[in-house]
Amino acid sequence: MLNKTLKSxxxxxxxxxxxxxxxxxxxxxRSKSYIHNGEKKxxxxxxxxxxxxxxxxxxxxxxxxxxxxxxxxxxTKADMIEKLSSRxxxxxxxxxxxxxxxxxxxxxxxxxTIWKSNSSKHMSLIKQYFRDTLNFFAERDNKSxxxxxxxxxxxxxxxxxxxxxxxxENRPMNMYGTSNTNSVxxxxxxxxxxxxxxxxxxxxxxxxxxxxxxxNFGIFDDPRAVSKPKAPMSLADEDKLLQxxxxxxxxxxxxxxxxxxxxxxxxDGELNAINTDMVDFGKRELQFxxxxxxxxxxxxxxxxxxxxxxxxxxxxxxxEKNRFFPVSxxxxxxxxxxxxxxxxxxxxxxxxxxxxxxxxxxxxYSTRHxxxxxxxxxxxxxxxxxxxxxxxxxxxxLQFYTHSTDDMLETAIESLEKYKAKKKxxxxxxxxxxxxxxxxxxxxxNSRRKLKK
Numbered sequence: 514m515l516n517k518t519l520k521s522x523x524x525x526x527x528x529x530x531x532x533x534x535x536x537x538x539x540x541x542x543r544s545k546s547y548i549h550n551g552e553k554k555x556x557x558x559x560x561x562x563x564x565x566x567x568x569x570x571x572x573x574x575x576x577x578x579x580x581x582x583x584x585x586x587x588x589t590k591a592d593m594i595e596k597l598s599s600r601x602x603x604x605x606x607x608x609x610x611x612x613x614x615x616x617x618x619x620x621x622x623x624x625x626t627i628w629k630s631n632s633s634k635h636m637s638l639i640k641q642y643f644r645d646t647l648n649f650f651a652e653r654d655n656k657s658x659x660x661x662x663x664x665x666x667x668x669x670x671x672x673x674x675x676x677x678x679x680x681x682e683n684r685p686m687n688m689y690g691t692s693n694t695n696s697v698x699x700x701x702x703x704x705x706x707x708x709x710x711x712x713x714x715x716x717x718x719x720x721x722x723x724x725x726x727x728x729n730f731g732i733f734d735d736p737r738a739v740s741k742p743k744a745p746m747s748l749a750d751e752d753k754l755l756q757x758x759x760x761x762x763x764x765x766x767x768x769x770x771x772x773x774x775x776x777x778x779x780x781d782g783e784l785n786a787i788n789t790d791m792v793d794f795g796k797r798e799l800q801f802x803x804x805x806x807x808x809x810x811x812x813x814x815x816x817x818x819x820x821x822x823x824x825x826x827x828x829x830x831x832x833e834k835n836r837f838f839p840v841s842x843x844x845x846x847x848x849x850x851x852x853x854x855x856x857x858x859x860x861x862x863x864x865x866x867x868x869x870x871x872x873x874x875x876x877x878y879s880t881r882h883x884x885x886x887x888x889x890x891x892x893x894x895x896x897x898x899x900x901x902x903x904x905x906x907x908x909x910x911l912q913f914y915t916h917s918t919d920d921m922l923e924t925a926i927e928s929l930e931k932y933k934a935k936k937k938x939x940x941x942x943x944x945x946x947x948x949x950x951x952x953x954x955x956x957x958x959n960s961r962r963k964l965k966k
């Protein structure tokens with residue numbers, strides 16, 4: 514990946530029609546206007562060439578690699594110019610566009626090529642997204658929609674977004690009757706991939722998309738809503754929850770959730786994957802690779818977490834993978850909700866269709882938010898919080914987890930009061946009183962007033 518300084522230097526060497534795309538690719542684009550049957554048309558060809566510059570390369574090595582790929586880009590540009598000079602090539606797009614450019618045929622191409630390697634679960638979701646597109650057009654008496662139907666107007670895009678929201682909100686399993694932008698945007702991702710393969714196979718011209726100047730072809734996502742912070746548990750509520758588990762003689766789940774609270778690990782893939790090889794009992798540390806980020810984490814154990822893992826070590830060795838808590842994500846949620854009700858932290862409500870749904874004061878993931886928020890309350894530096902939480906970017910730590918709790922707000926006001934008292938004391942003693950008390954507040958802001966000696 515090019516650094517900013519080197520990229521700035523190399524940008525001036527790029528010929529027309531070739532630009533940077535990100536920090537590690539070149540974008541080649543050529544267009545040609547022509548007249549077909551009395552109608553003015555435009556043909557655009559584009560191609561991306563990856564630079565292949567690694568982070569470990571020196572500037573000299575990066576320049577050599579850049580020159581090599583730039584030569585390839587220039588050759589691609591020459592090929593484009595040659596194609597666009599051919600009348601047969603220009604009009605071939607017009608002829609082909611009218612034949613077999615249905616969404617179904619394009620979907621079949623994607624399923625057999627790009628999506629072939631996807632997992633069965635992921636593929637089933639993509640099929641659902643595509644079926645939603647077909648159903649949308651079917652309701653408008655279009656049983657065999659074509660790729661051009663996606664780009665007829667921005668109104669079509671708007672109608673599809675609204676249609677998707679209603680479909681999600683009216684699903685039987687949607688107890689709250691709500692939808693989020695992610696549900697809609699995933700379906701628009703299928704639209705973009707269908708468009709991209711149509712352009713690649715010359716079944717659609719880039720100039721015929723909603724917005725040829727954008728990478729998304731004008732099929733823009735709705736802005737993602739900011740995640741609502743999950744409430745961290747108070748110490749009193751934490752004690753009540755763990756004590757309830759003790760009263761029910763449920764030592765396994767008490768220990769499980771105690772480890773979750775004291776380490777802040779994610780539940781699926783981390784908490785239920787902790788095994789004896791990950792625990793250094795000599796150093797009292799938990800060491801493991803985060804499945805989500807691929808980074809290694811080291812979490813020093815609290816005294817009670819250390820005692821739990823030490824006590825459960827023999828039981829873990831009897832598991833086929835030596836795991837301390839071999840549980841599923843669904844069992845964690847089920848058990849959590851059960852104890853939320855027992856502790857009085859949950860209430861049963863009726864949804865819009867009259868069905869029962871449970872609303873809890875704390876979500877299962879509150880164990881992680883509690884861990885991180887308490888680190889912040891304790892004054893732990895943000896970088897250390899980021900490392901202990903296993904976040905890949907510090908923005909994640911700052912945006913989603915550093916909530917201002919009541920304790921933090923009270924501490925802030927106490928600090929303010931101490932600061933004001935200190936300043937007043939200093940003024941009384943003459944230590945920090947301004948030299949001239951009557952200086953205008955506008956000095957330095959276009960004021961012509963002069964200080965009198």
